[in-house]
Amino acid sequence: MKIFGGLYYSEDGLSSSLRGMNLQAGVMNSIGNNINGFNKVGYQRKVPVVSSFSELIGIHALSEVADTKAGRISRSDKPLDFALVKEGYFQYQTPEGIKLTRDGRFKMDKAGNLLTLENQKVLSINGQPIKFKTIPESMDQIKVDKEGKMSVYNSKTNKLEYMNQLSVVSNKGKYLSDIYVRQGYVENSNVSLHSEFMSMLPVRRNFEANRQMYIIQNDELSRVIQELGRST
Secondary structure, three states: OOOOOOOOOOOHHHHHHHHHHHHHHHHHHHHHHHHHOOOOOOOOOEEEEEOOOHHHHHHHHEEEEEOOOOOOEEEOOOOOEEEEOOOOEEEEEEOOEEEEEOOEEEEEOOOOEEEEOOOOEEEEOOOOEOEOOOOOOOHHHEEEOOOOEEEEEEOOOOEEEEEEEEOEEOOOOOEOOOOOEEEOEEEOOOOOHHHHHHHHHHHHHHHHHHHHHHHHHHHHHHHHHHHHHHHO
């Protein structure tokens, strides 16, 4: 009969602690991005979501979903500033394809194209870039109703002439019929600084708990190795 003996080292404890610290650091990064986005027009808070088996897959268990609630509305008195009171996104064209935004601060070029602040063409409800047939003498002559229908005041006829309609879609690109556009307003972020700072507390505690477990396990392993060194 043979008796087998020896020291068998399992890395599960140390690795779990490291994965836990990495995961909590990722959650803290998401919260930090929300705090940085507090003053960004149209910024939507990102909610960190931790899936099951996070102790095994660490940072890969972390994902983010957008909080689609409308943010704080403030008056700008600029005719080409639009805020979405309800959920939805404006569409604009880029070289990489169509993108979505809740930042409704637009402008008009000399050709009459409606553009984002980054000079990307804003799209209409028919999927085409919005271009005014007649360029108004003043931006104040542009009127937009709550459905996003754009009209220009004609001083000769003393009437509003319909031009186009803003495209407002869901986050999956589906056109929305129940929308509310406010002209002369901007939507600030939907981030609450108080809530974000409060959500940091359990994350910091979890990180510190994993850190302490790592230190304890590492010290115990070092002590065992030293004892083995003395006995040889």
